[in-house]
Structures are given as structure tokens and as C-alpha cells.
Amino acid sequence: MKKKNILIVLITGLITITTACQKDQHPAKIPITNSPADVLVTIYDSVIFNQVRYILSNQLPSGAIKDNLEPNSRICPYFASIACRALLKKPTAENVAAVKKYLIWYMSKLNGTINPKTGGSEVAGSVYDYYAPGETTNGKYDSVDSYAALFLILMKEYAELSPANQDWAKGYATQLNMIGSALEKCVDNASNTVPTGFSVDDNDGLSIDSYVHGAKYTMDNSEVNAGFKAMIWLQTNVLGGSQVAHFKTLLDGNTSAIESQLWRGTMYNWYDNGSTGATFSKWSTFYADATCQLYPGMFGVIDPLSARANLLYSTFNYYYPAWSLGTIYSGGYPWAVISYAAAIINDKPRVDQYINHILSLNRGGTQKDLWYDAEAAFVILAADKMKNQASTPVFVPTPFVPPVNTTDNLALNKTATASTSFNDPKLSIDGNLTTRWSLAAATEGEWYKVDLGSIGTVGRVDIKWEGAYATDYALQVSKDDATYTTVFSTNASTGGNESRAFTAVQARYVKILLNKAALPYPMSFWEFEVYQK
Numbered sequence: 001m002k003k004k005n006i007l008i009v010l011i012t013g014l015i016t017i018t019t020a021c022q023k024d025q026h027p028a029k030i031p032i033t034n035s036p037a038d039v040l041v042t043i044y045d046s047v048i049f050n051q052v053r054y055i056l057s058n059q060l061p062s063g064a065i066k067d068n069l070e071p072n073s074r075i076c077p078y079f080a081s082i083a084c085r086a087l088l089k090k091p092t093a094e095n096v097a098a099v100k101k102y103l104i105w106y107m108s109k110l111n112g113t114i115n116p117k118t119g120g121s122e123v124a125g126s127v128y129d130y131y132a133p134g135e136t137t138n139g140k141y142d143s144v145d146s147y148a149a150l151f152l153i154l155m156k157e158y159a160e161l162s163p164a165n166q167d168w169a170k171g172y173a174t175q176l177n178m179i180g181s182a183l184e185k186c187v188d189n190a191s192n193t194v195p196t197g198f199s200v201d202d203n204d205g206l207s208i209d210s211y212v213h214g215a216k217y218t219m220d221n222s223e224v225n226a227g228f229k230a231m232i233w234l235q236t237n238v239l240g241g242s243q244v245a246h247f248k249t250l251l252d253g254n255t256s257a258i259e260s261q262l263w264r265g266t267m268y269n270w271y272d273n274g275s276t277g278a279t280f281s282k283w284s285t286f287y288a289d290a291t292c293q294l295y296p297g298m299f300g301v302i303d304p305l306s307a308r309a310n311l312l313y314s315t316f317n318y319y320y321p322a323w324s325l326g327t328i329y330s331g332g333y334p335w336a337v338i339s340y341a342a343a344i345i346n347d348k349p350r351v352d353q354y355i356n357h358i359l360s361l362n363r364g365g366t367q368k369d370l371w372y373d374a375e376a377a378f379v380i381l382a383a384d385k386m387k388n389q390a391s392t393p394v395f396v397p398t399p400f401v402p403p404v405n406t407t408d409n410l411a412l413n414k415t416a417t418a419s420t421s422f423n424d425p426k427l428s429i430d431g432n433l434t435t436r437w438s439l440a441a442a443t444e445g446e447w448y449k450v451d452l453g454s455i456g457t458v459g460r461v462d463i464k465w466e467g468a469y470a471t472d473y474a475l476q477v478s479k480d481d482a483t484y485t486t487v488f489s490t491n492a493s494t495g496g497n498e499s500r501a502f503t504a505v506q507a508r509y510v511k512i513l514l515n516k517a518a519l520p521y522p523m524s525f526w527e528f529e530v531y532q533k
Contacts, residue, residue, distance in 0.1 A: 044383035047355050050362045051376035052090055055083045056098055058373050063101030066132050067372045075130040077106055078142060079374035081150035086377035088157050089384040099158055100168075106151055107175040115139045123211060125175075125182030127151075143209035146220045148183040149227025152176075156230040159238055169238045176239060180231045180247070183207075183224065187250060188216070198494050199272050204261050205253035206272055216272035218262050219288065222295035225254050229300070258301055267312075268293055271496065280499055283319045285433070285464070286330040289497070290316055294341040304344045305393065313345050314397040324350040326357040326368065331434055334368045336375040336382075343385035347395040351386050355379065410458065411510070411530040415451040428528045436466050438524030442517065449511040450530060455479055459504035460531040461488070462497070463512070466524035469495030472516035477507035484511060491516070504533060 041049070058066040058073075065080035066073040084102050087095040106127060115122040117139025126144045128137040141147060155176065159166045169176070186207040188194045194201050195214030206216040207224040228251035235244045261272045267281045270288040281289040293316060296302045297309035316338075320329055323338050339354045358379055361367060368375070409431070416425035420440035428437040429450060439446050452458075461475050474489035487502040495518060510530050514523050 042387070043352065043355050043359060044387045047359055047362070048090055048380050048383050050359075051380050052087060052095065054367065054371075054376045055087060055373050055380075056094070058083075059098055059102070060132065060135070062135065063098075063103075063105030064130060064132075064135060065102055065373055067374075071133055073132050075132060075135065076142065076372075077109075077127045077129070078147050078150055079372055079377075081106070081147070081154045083373040083377040085150075085154050085157060086380035086384075088154075088161070089380055091161060096158075096161065099154070103155060103158060103172075107172055107179075110175060110178055121211075123182050123185050125178035125180075125185075126210075140212075141210065143213075143220060144182055144211070145186040145207040145209055145227075146223045148179050148186075149220075149223045149230075151179055152183065152227045152230040152234065153223075156233050159234070166238055169234070173239055176234060180234075180243075183227055183231065184247075184250060186210070186224070187254065189250075189253065204272070205250075205257035206261055207254065216261075217288070218258070218268045218270050218292040219295045221254060221258050221262065222299040222301050225251065225258065225301045226299040228254060255301060258296065268296060280497065282497075283315060285497060286320065287335075290319060291335065291338070294338065298337075298341045298344055307398070309345065310395075311398045311400070313341065313347070313395075314400050317350070317397070318400050324353040324357070326354070333370050334375050336378040339382040340378040340385070342395075343382040345395050346386075346389055346392045348386065351382055355383060409529045409531060410452050410456065411450045411528060414453055416449065416528070417451075418448045419446040422522060428525055431527070433464065433526050436524050436526045437528075438466065438468070439514070439522035442520050442522050444514065444516055446514045446523070447511055448514065448528065449509060450528060451481070452508050452510065452530065455506055455508045457504050457532045458507045458510060458530055459533040460499065460501045461510060461512075462499045462527070462529040462531065464497050464526040464529075465495040466526055467495070468517065468519050468521035468524050469493060470512075470514045470516060470523050471518045474513040474515065475500060475502070476511045476513065477505055478509040478511070479507055481509045484509075493518075501533070 055065065058069060060066065060075075064075045065083055067076050067079055080102060084099045087099050109127050109130070111122050111124060111126045111128065113122055113124050114120070117137070123144050125148065126141060127147055128139055128141050130137045155169060159169045185192060186209070188201060188206055188208060189203050194208050195211055198214045199208075199216050207221055208214045208216055209220050228247055231247045232244055232251065235241050235247060262268050264281070267283070267289075270281050270292045281292070283290050293312040297304040297306070297312065302309055320327075323329065323335070324342070326334075328334065336354075339351055342354070343351045358368070411429045412431050413426075414429060416429050416437070418425045418437065418439070420443065422438045422440045423436075425437045425448060427435040428448070437448065458477055471493050472491040473493060474486050476484040476486050478484040485505070487505060488500045512528065517523050
């Protein structure tokens with residue numbers, strides 16, 4: 001049967017966007033411009049049209065693309081590269097020209113070996129975040145590896161459009177080689193000595209996000225994997241081919257490392273902890289644990305139509321069934337990237353549901369809150385994928401049997417106290433990952449305690465740290481709140497989501513001693529969870 005077409009009605013409205021950087025600002029507003037009323041299009045054409053206009057409205061004369069419509073919005077090259085990939089799915093002269101301007105802008109911002117703000121060393125070929133309207137920078141970025149990888153993927157897709165584009169790209173061989181070198185410098189192998197504050201320097205072939213942080217994330221490594229494939233293509237078709245074998249070796253090592261270091265048999269660990277130990281990712285944690293499960297399939301590390309990719313996506317939908325209705329599961333952010341993962345696996349009902357949700361807002365003259373250029377891009381990529389599925393089989397979910405829950409959080413909604421508090425201690429035992437407790441001041445030697453209500457078996461504590469975590473802390477238990485026994489301690493914590501198991505004991509009270517802070521801010525965590533095992 002022929003797909004039903006829908007009529008797009010000309011609407012003049014207002015798009016309201018709330019920036020993530022300064023959430024309390026008044027939202028920026030611009031008119032929506034929809035397609036002419038006499039043009040019949042599918043929901044895919046309609047959402048592509050709206051979101052392309054949104055991305056283009058964020059481009060500055062220099063070619064930079066802002067995150068959102070706020071006048072002082074951040075310019076994040078990671079988001080902007082994704083946005084330009086989406087523009088190329090509708091390669092009109094206007095869209096291609098916009099992408100070309102951005103490519104030139106990005107390559108004009110490549111860093112040298114010295115950070116101009118700090119005077120410290122820098123990864124040559126990296127790019128900082130900038131801020132509108134003056135395109136100022138504080139000499140920082142979210143990552144080096146993903147920025148480089150996404151740009152190389154974009155350049156490949158731009159060059160693929162025509163021989164003329166390939167010839168143009170050849171004129172930027174020096175810059176492309178710098179970006180490829182920056183990507184390579186992030187790989188933990190025998191040629192690079194990487195920071196060890198987050199993970200060991202074990203030459204495992206995984207990429208670190210940057211030399212500032214040094215984390216090995218599943219999301220970043222999936223993007224880096226695709227970035228290496230793009231660099232191999234660029235080497236072959238633009239850069240002369242002298243380093244094809246070199247980048248193929250890096251790609252193979254990274255693919256192997258994702259399997260051996262990040263895959264834990266049932267889930268991908270959201271970061272590498274320097275071993276092949278037990279899974280730390282939990283489906284109950286939306287970001288980064290659950291969301292990262294979609295990235296290896298989405299970026300082609302594994303076959304997106306494989307049994308593993310199917311099971312991971314099916315399980316994701318078991319835990320987060322309402323994402324396609326527009327439900328927000330973490331921090332207020334839309335996470336439109338899920339719609340692209342759904343389109344790649346050809347889950348038409350959910351993709352269509354999400355697109356109709358976005359269109360319902362667009363027709364009313366708005367976008368979702370915290371709607372970045374990357375959110376718009378992922379919806380475009382999803383819609384384009386659904387328009388061009390060809391012989392891709394329709395998604396059939398793998399039957400998923402949820403595990404029996406033998407590890408209920410004993411601390412949930414019990415009684416919490418602390419030596420000092422900026423806000424209520426109960427906010428870290430309420431099961432809500434958007435609320436948190438923190439100390440009243442940036443002091444050390446403080447404590448936080450949970451009364452479980454009765455004596456029972458305790459064998460594990462999970463801590464979901466906010467950014468201001470403790471590097472040195474100890475876990476103690478007690479039956480009477482008078483005599484405490486230390487069951488775990490560390491002076492080398494790296495924050496994030498930590499799961500600390502110990503020999504099971506009988507206890508009613510569980511306390512954490514916050515001995516030393518990682519940052520000059522009051523120590524804080526989103527959740528403090530206690531389990532039997």
C-alpha cells in the first residue's frame with residue numbers, strides 16, 4: 001500500500017529553546033517557517049524540513065553553529081558536526097554551502113601544542129568549545145576523541161557527495177592529517193602514554209576522551225571506531241593513502257578492545273575500569289549505563305541487525321518504554337539520539353511515534369526544552385533512515401525476561417543524616433537521579449549516614465557521585481549507631497558511579513566518611529544505595 005501523505009499547514013509560531021548552559025535565562029524565540037501549504041509530504045519530510053531550518057538558524061556568519069538559539073549559546077563542535085551530517089541528508093545547495101562553511105570554520109580553529117588560556121600542553125588538532133556572540137573560548141572542550149571522530153565522519157560524507165568536493169578536501173590535507181593525529185593521540189597503545197587518573201595505561205587500544213580527564217567511554221569509543229573508518233576512506237580517496245594500513249591497525253585494535261574491555265557478556269560497561277571484571281553498568285541508570293548500550297550498534301562496531309544489538313535495544317525499551325512518546329528519563333534532556341538508534345534497527349512504530357511527537361510541538365510553534373542542534377540532527381537522521389530502509393528487515397524484538405530482583409535498594413526512602421548539609425540528606429536516598437545531597441561547604445572529614453530501620457544483611461554500597469566527589473572515603477556499618485566497623489576504604493576514587501562490594505555483615509546503619517575531596521567544592525552524590533549483595 002502507498003504511504004499516506006499528510007498536508008503541512010503553514011504556521012507562523014515561536015520556537016522556544018532553553019539552553020543547558022544557563023537554564024534560568026529567558027528562552028530565545030524565532031518564527032517557524034513550514035513548507036508551503038500546497039505541498040504534500042510524509043511525516044519524515046515534514047520533520048526534516050522543520051529541523052533543517054532550525055539548524056541553519058543557529059549558524060553564524062563565520063560558519064560556526066551554536067548549540068541552540070540563545071544569543072550567548074555555546075558552540076560545541078561535537079554537536080555541530082552531528083548537525084552538519086544531518087544537513088547533508090538533504091543536500092540542497094544551501095545546506096551543502098552551510099556545511100562547507102562549518103568545515104572551514106572548524107579547521108581554522110585547530111589547536112597547536114600549547115593551550116593559550118592555561119599555558120599548558122595541548123593535543124595538536126583538537127578544538128575547543130566557543131561561545132557566541134563573540135566566539136570566545138575558555139580553552140576547554142568536552143573531549144578530543146569524539147570531536148575529531150565526528151568531524152572526520154562529516155568530512156568523509158561531504159567528500160562523498162562529488163569529485164569536486166573530494167578535490168576541495170585535498171586542499172586541506174594538512175588540517176585533516178592534524179585531526180587524524182589528534183584522534184590517534186587519544187588511543188591508549190604502546191605509542192601513547194595516557195593519563196592514569198581514571199584508568200590504567202594498559203595499551204588496550206581504547207581511546208581516552210582527553211588528556212585532561214583520560215576516561216575510556218563506550219560512547220566515545222564507538223564514535224572513534226567510526227572515525228577511524230572515515231579516516232581510512234579519506235586516506236584512500238583524499239590524502240594519498242600512505243597511512244591506510246596504519247589507521248586500519250588502529251581500527252582493528254580499537255574494535256578488539258571494545259569487545260574485550262567494555263563488553264561484559266550481558267552489557268557494555270559504560271567506561272573501562274582497567275580490567276575485565278564484573279559489569280558495572282546497570283539498566284536502571286539511564287545515563288550513561290543504559291544509553292551507551294545503543295552506541296556500538298548505532299556506529300557499526302557491531303552489526304546493528306545482529307542478535308546482540310537486537311537484545312540490547314529490546315532490553316532498553318523494556319526499561320524505558322515511553323521514550324518514543326517524548327518522556328524524559330534523565331536531567332531534562334530529550335535524548336533524540338534514541339530515535340536514530342531505533343531507525344537504524346528499523347523500529348518503525350517507535351520512530352514514527354517519536355517524530356509525530358516532535359511534529360506536534362513544531363505545529364504548535366515550539367521545540368522540546370533543551371533542544372540542541374544535535375537533537376534536531378538525530379531526528380533528521382532518523383527520518384532520513386526511515387525513508388531509505390530499502391530491504392532492511394522490520395525490527396522484531398528479542399523476548400526479554402527481566403532478572404529476578406534480589407538486590408533491592410535497602411536505603412531507598414529510609415532516614416538519612418549528615419555532619420553538615422546544604423540540602424536535605426534524603427535527596428540522595430529518594431531514587432531520583434536528578435536530586436542530590438551535598439555538604440554545606442567544601443570541608444573534609446565529614447560524614448553521611450543512612451538508618452535502614454532494622455538490622456539486616458548488608459554487602460554492597462553503590463554511590464552515584466555528582467562531579468564533586470571524594471577521592472578518599474571509607475564505608476562503615478553499625479548495629480547500634482555507636483560502634484562502627486570499616487568494610488571498605490579507598491584513597492583513589494575517580495567518582496562517577498561506583499559499586500563497592502564487601503563481605504556481607506549484619507547492620508542497621510551505613511555511613512560514608514568523606515575524608516578528602518577531588519575538587520574545591522562541597523562533596524555531593526545523586527544517590528547512596530545499600531544492597532544485600
